[in-house]
Amino acid sequence: xxxxxxxxxxxxxxxxxxxxxxxxxxxxxxxxxxxxxxxxxxxxxxxxxxxxxxxxxxxxxxxxxxxxxxxxxxxxxxxxxxxxxxxx
Numbered sequence: 001x002x003x004x005x006x007x008x009x010x011x012x013x014x015x016x017x018x019x020x021x022x023x024x025x026x027x028x029x030x031x032x033x034x035x036x037x038x039x040x041x042x043x044x045x046x047x048x049x050x051x052x053x054x055x056x057x058x059x060x061x062x063x064x065x066x067x068x069x070x071x072x073x074x075x076x077x078x079x080x081x082x083x084x085x086x087x088x
Contacts (some may be wrong), residue, residue, distance in 0.1 A: 011070050017062070020069045021051055027072055037064045 007013040012020075024033055025048070034042035039061050041054040055062045 011073055012066055015069075017055060017065075018048065018052060020065060021048055021055070024065065024069060024072065036068060037061070039064075 028036065030042055030046040034046070039054070039058075041051045055065055
């Protein structure tokens, strides 16, 4: 069985926490991310490294970050305009 197809409906499968965090920071920035998920590592001298350390030790905070990631992916997917080939 192909490893890539073992969890086809799990958007988090194979995605590293660092990639999730970098994606969310790129999408929202630290300030808005701190408003969406009110945790100190996003609001006080935020960095990827300190946030990863906290999220790896704090399951409830990691869950919130993962849920925001899934929500953001779904929102992007739904807001993507349909692809139309260029007119000849």
